[in-house]
Amino acid sequence: MTTSAEARQSTPSDYRILNETDLRNYLAETPAVTAQLGGSADHWSITEVGDGNLNLVFIVKGPSGGLAVKQALPYVRLVGESWPLPLSRAHYEHLALTHQGRLAPALVPAIVHHDPALALTAMELLEPHxxxxxxxxxxxxxxxxxxxxxxxxxxxxxxxxxxxxxxxxxxxxxxxxxxxxxxxxxxxxxxxxxxxxxxxxxxxxxxxxxxxxxxxxxxxxxxxxxxxxxxxxxxxxxxxxxxxxxxxxxxxxxxxxxxxxxxxxxxxxxxxxxxxxxxxxxxxxxxxxxxxxxxxxxxxxxxxxxxxxxxxxxxxxxxxxxxxxxxxxxxxxxxxxxxxxxxxxxxxxxxxxxxxxxxxxxxxxxxxxxxxxxxxxxxxxxxxxxxxxxxxxxxxxxxxxxxxxxxxxxxxxxxxxxxxxxxxxxxxxxxxx
Amino acid sequence: MTTSAEARQSTPSDYRILNETDLRNYLAETPAVTAQLGGSADHWSITEVGDGNLNLVFIVKGPSGGLAVKQALPYVRLVGESWPLPLSRAHYEHLALTHQGRLAPALVPAIVHHDPALALTAMELLEPHxxxxxxxxxxxxxxxxxxxxxxxxxxxxxxxxxxxxxxxxxxxxxxxxxxxxxxxxxxxxxxxxxxxxxxxxxxxxxxxxxxxxxxxxxxxxxxxxxxxxxxxxxxxxxxxxxxxxxxxxxxxxxxxxxxxxxxxxxxxxxxxxxxxxxxxxxxxxxxxxxxxxxxxxxxxxxxxxxxxxxxxxxxxxxxxxxxxxxxxxxxxxxxxxxxxxxxxxxxxxxxxxxxxxxxxxxxxxxxxxxxxxxxxxxxxxxxxxxxxxxxxxxxxxxxxxxxxxxxxxxxxxxxxxxxxxxxxxxxxxxxxx
Missing domain, CATH: 3.90.1200.10 (Aminoglycoside phosphotransferase (APH), C-terminal lobe)
Known part of the structure; x- marks a missing residue:
């Protein structure tokens, strides 16, 4: 488990904000993701939902299934860089979701992949919710x-x-x-x-x-x-x-x-x-x-x-x-x-x-x-x-x-x-x- | 500051229980201590008080002053090895004493030296308290x-x-x-x-x-x-x-x-x-x-x-x-x-x-x-x-x-x-x- 002190470093050196192309390349190399989506990464559809107050949220779909990918930004998305907010929130969210998933598995999205350095979590796509x-x-x-x-x-x-x-x-x-x-x-x-x-x-x-x-x-x-x-x-x-x-x-x-x-x-x-x-x-x-x-x-x-x-x-x-x-x-x-x-x-x-x-x-x-x-x-x-x-x-x-x-x-x-x-x-x- | 996880390791590799001779040699190489006690280490008086429920407590006196030295044992002293107790308590005691010393300096013993690895703290000797x-x-x-x-x-x-x-x-x-x-x-x-x-x-x-x-x-x-x-x-x-x-x-x-x-x-x-x-x-x-x-x-x-x-x-x-x-x-x-x-x-x-x-x-x-x-x-x-x-x-x-x-x-x-x-x-x- 990442320690609290590590998680709090607001911008780990490997962090970068992903655009659609970055995300496609990144996900293509993540076996848990490719297994879930199926098909060729080139043909996955990727849409940034744009309605997160704090984070980037992408909907990614392939022939076999879909994912919601959430990436924390080092600031409040709704407000911009003038309101910084630590990336560590992705760590705590992942920790909490893991706890909830263990106790109430049917009631939270399943986690497919988590990357602490990118403050990124790929989850089961909830459709038609x-x-x-x-x-x-x-x-x-x-x-x-x-x-x-x-x-x-x-x-x-x-x-x-x-x-x-x-x-x-x-x-x-x-x-x-x-x-x-x-x-x-x-x-x-x-x-x-x-x-x-x-x-x-x-x-x-x-x-x-x-x-x-x-x-x-x-x-x-x-x-x-x-x-x-x-x-x-x-x-x-x-x-x-x-x-x-x-x-x-x-x-x-x-x-x-x-x-x-x-x-x-x-x-x-x-x-x-x-x-x-x-x-x-x-x-x-x-x-x-x-x-x-x-x-x-x-x-x-x-x-x-x-x-x-x-x-x-x-x-x-x-x-x-x-x-x-x-x-x-x-x-x-x-x-x-x-x-x-x-x-x-x-x-x-x-x-x-x-x-x-x-x-x-x-x-x-x-x-x-x-x-x-x-x-x-x-x-x-x-x-x-x-x-x-x-x-x-x-x-x-x-x-x-x-x-x-x-x-x-x-x-x-x-x-x-x-x-x-x-x-x-x-x-x-x-x-x- | 030692992290909580480090401090919890119950027996750090450098830990050893000090007898009177060990303690004398150890203290002789600790400048803050020698400054407090004065004179030659050979002539310091060292007495294990023997009344601690949990720890070893030594009274050490030299020509210029005295010290109380407290070392945690990896068990409850009063009971013995059948009741293990982590050495980390010396770390928490030191942390608390530091907090108290900052806020109420006249009301706690002054810390002269602390060694996390030995779970040892040397403090102002309270006399004639x-x-x-x-x-x-x-x-x-x-x-x-x-x-x-x-x-x-x-x-x-x-x-x-x-x-x-x-x-x-x-x-x-x-x-x-x-x-x-x-x-x-x-x-x-x-x-x-x-x-x-x-x-x-x-x-x-x-x-x-x-x-x-x-x-x-x-x-x-x-x-x-x-x-x-x-x-x-x-x-x-x-x-x-x-x-x-x-x-x-x-x-x-x-x-x-x-x-x-x-x-x-x-x-x-x-x-x-x-x-x-x-x-x-x-x-x-x-x-x-x-x-x-x-x-x-x-x-x-x-x-x-x-x-x-x-x-x-x-x-x-x-x-x-x-x-x-x-x-x-x-x-x-x-x-x-x-x-x-x-x-x-x-x-x-x-x-x-x-x-x-x-x-x-x-x-x-x-x-x-x-x-x-x-x-x-x-x-x-x-x-x-x-x-x-x-x-x-x-x-x-x-x-x-x-x-x-x-x-x-x-x-x-x-x-x-x-x-x-x-x-x-x-x-x-x-x-x-």
């Missing part, structure tokens, strides 16, 4: 999604936690991701800090949300709450989290779900992944009114997406608890302290209490992830594709209203039903503009 | 102690926390201590696990405490509480903690305080250090009745030691808060989110809430540290030197009674005065044997 967020904007329903995503979260989080790992293995794992701080810093700044203060990169649907944005910049209860969440993100090494688990990092068909892009992975609070997902489902719900073509034409979708919020938490909790009951090989909660029937019963009560604490974290992080997408730098198409800005702002204001309550009154949300009930109430709230 | 625990058993009072130890704790903890460090620097620091898992494992087993179950190494003052020990092994509320503390120890990377901050790791005179032996150091919960200290002061208080020669002859000492418990927390909290107000250079609680007078006032309220949460942690860890010293493997002379076993067990039972309450009803202890009040009540409790 689409980015889930696009499907949600279109009002599509994914009946298999809850089962898949909760399996992904429960397994990747549980098996990297103190409930499954020895303390020594966990400390080594924490250290192996410690170098990924540039990516963590993006989260720390853009999610937990900038939306709550004047920051050049912030934007929102003006002029409608001007007042709300100003109120949030002055809401000190909210600033305390988000600072506590940030502290948890900085200091709670609970499990290997994906770190960016929104609906743009998930590719779906009616029957399949694949989680991609774990380059923000590190040992952090589990609630951050759960909250990221819940937040993005809730935003799909609030944005839905903005995509309504005829009155009620999104009703089935909205009912489904809110039910999915409910079920994502419930099924995740069930599966996590089930793993804990069956595969508790870690150093936390040693079984020897809970012997016999009485011990088992008491431990079960504590498991429920543990999940209740995790739920509280998830509620807080849900709120943080909503607020950053509406008032911070990075927005999402759920809202952005609502062309009428007043209509869009109405949807966004409703989401912000829920988020503010979730973050400041977290303790009053003791069940996922309380969250979806509050979401349903906010859905019909009319902001005063 | 004695191990504080011995002084407490003798009923001595240390008026300067509170001020010193709270400065040590506040500065070493604050400046390694997210309140002072950037997230990147903190992650690197966490990684640099991640390899110290063998020492952490000792804590995990001996403090958070074994005293609560049947374990070969457990011992207690039989037959008097047989029933109490059995009750604690069956007390499921206590097992849940200690498991939560263990989980915090495993997953809360709050600051670089000493990891073994009891009164046997502190050397004192009337006017000086030196903290030694930080080989258990790693990034863990701050409350563990605070709790270790409070627990050991409370044990000195409970043991005092057992050292009473004439009725009331320890009253002044007991009043002082309980007042010290009060003041240690209060002064620590004051100093930590003062550092936070003046030197908050870390990524947590960004000042830009708390602008103006209203922001400053709200942040101050949150600082108090932060300290209240830290206090809760400290109360729990205090309890864990008391219980392990009475029912686990490692006992302390506070109690052990009370020869009459019934008298000793009475003192121990009182301490256990307090500890049980502190751990299970932690939330009801909202101030240090509540803790000392409960201690005073337990001091006169008569166990039913």
């Amino acid at each position: 689409i980015i889930m967020r696009k499907g949600l904007v279109a009002g599509s329903i994914y009946p298999a999604f809850t089962d898949h995503i909760t399996t992904f979260m429960a397994r990747t989080l549980f098996f990297s936690s103190d409930l499954a790992l020895s303390a020594a293995a966990k400390k080594d794992a924490i250290a192996s991701f410690a170098g990924n701080h540039a990516l963590c810093k993006i989260t720390e700044d853009l999610i937990f800090t900038d939306p709550y203060r004047v920051a050049e990169q912030n934007r929102w649907t003006a002029p409608w949300l001007d007042r709300t944005a100003a109120e949030i910049r002055e809401d000190l209860d909210l600033h305390v709450a988000v600072s506590r969440l940030k502290l948890k993100f900085l200091s709670s090494a609970e499990a290997l989290i994906h770190g960016d688990l929104h609906t743009g990092s998930i590719m779906v068909t009616d029957t399949e779900t694949k989680v991609i892009d774990p380059e923000f992975a590190f040992y952090g609070p589990m609630g951050f992944d759960v909250g990221a997902l819940l937040a993005n489902l809730l935003m799909a719900y609030f944005a839905s009114a903005g995509h309504e073509q005829t009155p009620g034409n999104r009703e089935v979708f909205e009912t489904w997406v809110l039910a999915t919020v409910d079920q994502v938490w419930s099924a995740f909790a069930d599966e996590f608890l089930s793993l804990w009951r069956k595969e508790a090989t870690g150093d936390a909660y040693p079984p020897s302290l809970f012997p016999g029937e009485a011990g088992a019963a008491r431990l079960e009560v504590e498991r429920q209490a543990y999940m209740a604490r995790l739920f509280q974290d998830a509620v807080g992080f849900t709120a943080a992830k909503i607020i950053r997408r509406i008032l911070g730098l990075a927005h999402n198409i759920d809202f952005e594709q609502i062309e009428d800005t007043k209509r869009r702002a109405t949807c966004e204001a409703r989401a912000l209203r829920l988020a503010r309550t979730l973050m400041v009154e977290t303790a009053s949300f003791t069940s996922i039903e309380a969250v979806t009930r509050a979401a349903r109430e906010s859905r019909y709230w009319r902001p005063g503009f | 004695i191990i504080m625990r011995k002084g407490l058993v003798a009923g001595s009072i240390y008026p300067a102690f509170t001020d010193h130890i709270t400065t040590f704790m506040a500065r070493t903890l604050f400046f390694s926390s997210d309140l002072a460090l950037s997230a990147a620097a903190k992650k690197d620091a966490i990684a640099s201590f991640a390899g110290n898992h063998a020492l952490c494992k000792i804590t995990e087993d001996l403090i958070f696990t074994d005293p609560y179950r049947v374990a070969e190494q457990n011992r207690w003052t039989a037959p008097w405490l047989d029933r109490t020990a059995a009750e604690i092994r069956e007390d499921l509320d206590l097992h849940v509480a200690v498991s939560r503390l263990k989980l915090k120890f495993l997953s809360s990377a709050e600051a670089l903690i000493h990891g073994d901050l009891h009164t046997g790791s502190i050397m004192v005179t009337d006017t000086e305080t030196k903290v030694i032996d930080p080989e258990f150091a790693f990034y863990g919960p701050m409350g563990f250090d605070v709790g270790a200290l409070l627990a050991n002061l409370l044990m000195a208080y409970f043991a005092s009745a057992g050292h009473e020669q004439t009725p009331g002859n320890r009253e002044v000492f007991e009043t002082w030691v309980l007042a010290t418990v009060d003041q240690v927390w209060s002064a620590f909290a004051d100093e930590f808060l003062s550092l936070w107000r003046k030197e908050a250079t870390g990524d947590a609680y960004p000042p830009s989110l708390f602008p103006g007078e209203a922001g400053a006032a709200r942040l101050e309220v949150e600082r108090q809430a932060y300290m209240a949460r830290l206090f809760q942690d400290a109360v729990g860890f205090t309890a864990a540290k008391i219980i392990r010293r009475i029912l686990g493997l490692a006992h302390n002379i506070d109690f052990e030197q009370i020869e009459d076993t019934k008298r000793r067990a009475t003192c121990e039972a009182r301490a256990l009674r307090l500890a049980r309450t502190l751990m299970v009803e932690t939330a009801s202890f909202t101030s240090i005065e509540a803790v000392t009040r409960a201690a005073r009540e337990s001091r006169y409790w008569r166990p039913g044997f």
Whole structure:
């Protein structure tokens, strides 16, 4: 394994940015790739997708199959060289994807080839999958999604936690991701800090949300709450989290779900992944009114997406608890302290209490992830594709209203039903503009 | 800096256990040492102290000065080769001592020389300091102690926390201590696990405490509480903690305080250090009745030691808060989110809430540290030197009674005065044997 220090060298000497011709020549000499694509390299089709925020992404197709090839650039692709970002993120992404692939092989793309020097990974091409967020904007329903995503979260989080790992293995794992701080810093700044203060990169649907944005910049209860969440993100090494688990990092068909892009992975609070997902489902719900073509034409979708919020938490909790009951090989909660029937019963009560604490974290992080997408730098198409800005702002204001309550009154949300009930109430709230 | 992986090699090829002659020859060729000791190496006096639980400790004296030389053995000295322990602990101790020496130079021994290959460190000889625990058993009072130890704790903890460090620097620091898992494992087993179950190494003052020990092994509320503390120890990377901050790791005179032996150091919960200290002061208080020669002859000492418990927390909290107000250079609680007078006032309220949460942690860890010293493997002379076993067990039972309450009803202890009040009540409790 590459050490953290090596991986952090931002531009290893063998690194070069590949154009289409370079990539073709490079892949032609990579046996795992040629086996996958088949035929002659000269006839492979290679297309740079052009929609990565951070990286180059090529779709490569041959007679036998296809690949997605992702190469990290030494800067943020969307912004350019003025925003440098270390190539080491490709190393951490590969490490995380390997971990996830071991635990949930059907739910992530298979790795075909990884080149640390080029910060390049070739993966199974996901076809005909689409980015889930696009499907949600279109009002599509994914009946298999809850089962898949909760399996992904429960397994990747549980098996990297103190409930499954020895303390020594966990400390080594924490250290192996410690170098990924540039990516963590993006989260720390853009999610937990900038939306709550004047920051050049912030934007929102003006002029409608001007007042709300100003109120949030002055809401000190909210600033305390988000600072506590940030502290948890900085200091709670609970499990290997994906770190960016929104609906743009998930590719779906009616029957399949694949989680991609774990380059923000590190040992952090589990609630951050759960909250990221819940937040993005809730935003799909609030944005839905903005995509309504005829009155009620999104009703089935909205009912489904809110039910999915409910079920994502419930099924995740069930599966996590089930793993804990069956595969508790870690150093936390040693079984020897809970012997016999009485011990088992008491431990079960504590498991429920543990999940209740995790739920509280998830509620807080849900709120943080909503607020950053509406008032911070990075927005999402759920809202952005609502062309009428007043209509869009109405949807966004409703989401912000829920988020503010979730973050400041977290303790009053003791069940996922309380969250979806509050979401349903906010859905019909009319902001005063 | 030696990398974590290098330091973990348990027996580097240049390692050898030094006898007195080896050490003399080795030190004679070490300029920093010869400068400190003066004269001819042939005439230095070298004595192996023989009281280290884990390591060899030599006192070396020359005409100009003295040194303490500590060499790690590849096993636990007290037990022998049947209990291997990696030499890397000398590396982590040196790293921690360097950190502490930078932040609290008057409060730790100065390092004169460190040899990673030999797992050896030569330090300033502390004379006429004695191990504080011995002084407490003798009923001595240390008026300067509170001020010193709270400065040590506040500065070493604050400046390694997210309140002072950037997230990147903190992650690197966490990684640099991640390899110290063998020492952490000792804590995990001996403090958070074994005293609560049947374990070969457990011992207690039989037959008097047989029933109490059995009750604690069956007390499921206590097992849940200690498991939560263990989980915090495993997953809360709050600051670089000493990891073994009891009164046997502190050397004192009337006017000086030196903290030694930080080989258990790693990034863990701050409350563990605070709790270790409070627990050991409370044990000195409970043991005092057992050292009473004439009725009331320890009253002044007991009043002082309980007042010290009060003041240690209060002064620590004051100093930590003062550092936070003046030197908050870390990524947590960004000042830009708390602008103006209203922001400053709200942040101050949150600082108090932060300290209240830290206090809760400290109360729990205090309890864990008391219980392990009475029912686990490692006992302390506070109690052990009370020869009459019934008298000793009475003192121990009182301490256990307090500890049980502190751990299970932690939330009801909202101030240090509540803790000392409960201690005073337990001091006169008569166990039913």
